[in-house]
Amino acid sequence: MTQYHNPRAETLSRDELTAVQDQRLRKIVQHVAERNEGFRSRFAAAGVDPRGFRGLDDLAALPFMNKDDFRREYPLGMLCADREDLAEMHMSSGSTGTPVVMPYTANDLHQWGECMARCYVMAGAVRGDVCQITPGFGLFNGGFGCYHGAREAGLFIIPCGSGNTVRQIKLARDFGTRILTGVVSYALRIMEVLAEARETLPALQIGIFGAETFSDQMKQRIYDGLGIEVFDIYGMTETGGIGTLGMDCPDHSGLHQWEDHYVIEIVDPETGAPLPDGEVGEVVVTSLTREALPVIRFRTGDLSRVVSRQPCACGRTHLRLDRISGRLDDMLIISGVNFFPAQVEQSLLKVPGVLPNYQLIIEDHHGIKRLHVTVEAHPGVTGYQVEKQLKEDLNFSPDGEVVAPGTLPRPEGKARRVFYKEIP
Numbered sequence: 001m002t003q004y005h006n007p008r009a010e011t012l013s014r015d016e017l018t019a020v021q022d023q024r025l026r027k028i029v030q031h032v033a034e035r036n037e038g039f040r041s042r043f044a045a046a047g048v049d050p051r052g053f054r055g056l057d058d059l060a061a062l063p064f065m066n067k068d069d070f071r072r073e074y075p076l077g078m079l080c081a082d083r084e085d086l087a088e089m090h091m092s093s094g095s096t097g098t099p100v101v102m103p104y105t106a107n108d109l110h111q112w113g114e115c116m117a118r119c120y121v122m123a124g125a126v127r128g129d130v131c132q133i134t135p136g137f138g139l140f141n142g143g144f145g146c147y148h149g150a151r152e153a154g155l156f157i158i159p160c161g162s163g164n165t166v167r168q169i170k171l172a173r174d175f176g177t178r179i180l181t182g183v184v185s186y187a188l189r190i191m192e193v194l195a196e197a198r199e200t201l202p203a204l205q206i207g208i209f210g211a212e213t214f215s216d217q218m219k220q221r222i223y224d225g226l227g228i229e230v231f232d233i234y235g236m237t238e239t240g241g242i243g244t245l246g247m248d249c250p251d252h253s254g255l256h257q258w259e260d261h262y263v264i265e266i267v268d269p270e271t272g273a274p275l276p277d278g279e280v281g282e283v284v285v286t287s288l289t290r291e292a293l294p295v296i297r298f299r300t301g302d303l304s305r306v307v308s309r310q311p312c313a314c315g316r317t318h319l320r321l322d323r324i325s326g327r328l329d330d331m332l333i334i335s336g337v338n339f340f341p342a343q344v345e346q347s348l349l350k351v352p353g354v355l356p357n358y359q360l361i362i363e364d365h366h367g368i369k370r371l372h373v374t375v376e377a378h379p380g381v382t383g384y385q386v387e388k389q390l391k392e393d394l395n396f397s398p399d400g401e402v403v404a405p406g407t408l409p410r411p412e413g414k415a416r417r418v419f420y421k422e423i424p
C-alpha cells in the first residue's frame with residue numbers, strides 16, 4: 001500500500017488541484033505586487049493589473065523571470081517579506097560571478113520541509129529510518145534541504161556533509177543507513193571505494209540524487225553497483241531548493257511535481273509560447289506558497305516535457321515531468337549538431353566495460369570545435385569502440401580515448417565534466 005507524507009494533498013483530484021492553484025496564484029500575484037516595487041513595475045510594463053488578475057486563465061499574460069533578475073537584484077532587491085521575518089538563506093553562484101540568493105521565512109522553511117518530506121516518503125522512507133546526507137551543509141541548498149525534509153519526515157539524520165568517503169562508508173555501516181542523499185557523481189565515488197574495500201552496505205536501500213542531470217543508463221549502473229533504488233529529485237535555488245518541485249515515485253514513470261505549491265509550464269525556449277503536453281520545451285515555474293521570494297513564471301533553463309496529468313499507479317495525482325534531458329546553458333553545438341552532456345553519458349554507458357567516469361573536452365581551434373571524450377574503462381575496451389557508439393548516437397564523430405580505471409579526478413560534490421580548451 002502506498003505511503004504518503006500528506007495523503008490529502010498528494011491525491012487531490014485534477015479539479016481540486018486546479019482550484020487550489022487558481023486561488024493561490026491570484027493570492028501570490030497580489031502578494032508580490034503589494035510587497036515589492038520591482039514586481040509591481042514589471043507587471044505594469046506587461047499590462048497586468050494584479051487586482052484584476054483572474055488566476056490560471058491569465059497566467060500567460062504575466063512576464064517571465066530568469067536568473068538575471070536574481071543577479072540584478074542581488075542581494076535582496078526582490079524581497080517580498082519584512083527583513084525581521086527572514087530565517088535563513090541559500091545561494092548558488094554559477095559561472096558569471098554574481099550569486100543567486102534565496103531568502104526564507106520560517107513559513108518558507110516549513111514549505112521546503114513539507115515538499116522534501118513528501119519525496120522521502122514517496123521513496124519509501126518510514127519514521128526512524130537512518131538517512132545519511134552527503135551534500136554540503138552551507139550556502140548550497142542541498143545539505144540543509146535534505147535536513148529540513150528529513151526532520152519533517154521523522155527520519156534519523158546523519159548529517160555528514162560532503163567528502164571523506166571512507167568515514168561516510170563507516171558511518172553507513174555502523175548506523176545502518178537506509179537512505180542516502182547526494183549527487184549522482186558522489187554515489188559513484190562511494191561505489192568505487194566500496195569495491196576497492198570489497199565491502200557492501202546491505203542496509204542501504206534508497207538513493208535520492210539531485211543537482212546533476214543523469215541518464216537512465218547511469219541510474220542502472222548505480223542500481224547494479226549499490227543495489228539501491230535510485231530516485232531523481234528536482235528543485236533549485238530559485239524555487240526554494242532541492243525537493244521543492246518533486247521527484248519520481250516507485251513507478252518511475254516521471255517526476256511528480258507538487259502542484260499545490262507550484263505551477264509548471266513547458267514553453268518554447270525561443271518564443272516563450274506555452275507548449276502542449278508531450279512536447280519538449282523549457283520548464284517554467286511559479287511558486288504559489290512561498291513568502292520571502294516567490295518566483296513568478298521563472299524560466300529554469302531545464303528541458304523536459306509533461307508525461308501525464310492522469311493519476312499515477314502510485315495513487316498520486318500531481319503531474320509527471322520527464323527526467324530533465326538537459327539544461328539550455330549546458331547545450332553543446334559541435335559540427336552543427338546540438339546535444340547535451342547527458343546524451344554523451346547515455347551513449348558511453350552502452351559500451352560494455354565502460355565506467356561512469358568521463359570528461360568531455362571541447363577543443364576550439366580558431367572557432368572550429370571538436371569533441372574529445374575521455375572515459376575510464378576496464379582493460380579490453382578500445383577508443384574505436386567508444387567512437388563508434390558515439391557516432392551512432394550523436395550523428396557526428398568525436399574522438400574517443402579510453403583510460404584506466406582511477407585515472408580521472410574524483411569530485412566530492414557536483415561533477416564537472418565539460419572542459420574547454422583553446423588550440424592555437
Ligand SMILES: [Zn+2]
Pocket residue numbers: 249250251256312313314315316
Ligand atoms: Zn507516481
